[in-house]
């Protein structure tokens with residue numbers, strides 16, 4: 256099937272990539288998904304799939320699982336790109352949704368609990384000051400165009416910048432400003448890279464847990480707001496999946 260034909264037929268299989276278990280579980284419950292008894296993924300990987308049918312869609316939540324040694328969620332770009340690749344290979348989805356929490360910039364209008372759909376994603380910690388490698392490092396990609404979805408569900412839309420740190424160095428800050436980002440996460444641009452390689456449309460839904468240009472320490476603010484904001488994220492992703500049901504990529 257050509258990619259035009261694929262974009263015109265109703266979406267059938269979706270993969271939702273979520274880095275933290277706390278972020279994933281409300282959605283697992285809301286869609287009544289079941290954890291795979293036999294993993295699709297290579298033996299020994301901590302990657303977890305929850306799946307089921309919801310409103311006619313084959314819904315798969317992929318969580319990179321806990322680090323085998325340290326027992327914490329496998330956050331960040333390395334795990335995100337690996338699970339995105341493995342999930343696309345195994346499930347051939349029509350659409351990827353990368354959902355998670357993010358830091359927001361109040362100077363650009365972000366507030367705690369706001370949920371954004373990213374128009375563009377880029378990296379802010381891959382500085383390679385050599386012509387053309389500089390652009391490769393930034394790795395700018397567009398999210399799947401969803402004008403009807405963001406309008407009807409009244410989402411905020413803004414640019415997302417990704418790096419492997421929760422905090423922000425002055426170098427990161429300069430790159431994030433250059434990326435014109437309103438939200439900052441640790442997975443989006445890596446998911447976008449793999450989705451683009453394998454030609455799967457991707458949507459990025461990010462809920463703000465902490466204000467990066469505020470006066471509170473990021474990790475404290477993040478942990479303080481995580482569970483409440485995760486509820487907001489779950490509601491938004493459920494709305495997105497409800498909206499997707501019965502539609503094609505071109506109708507989003």
Ligand code: ADE
Nearest residue numbers: 356357358421439440441
């Ligand atoms: N996820 C939640 N808050 C974040 C931040 N400030 N930076 C990166 N990822 C985040």
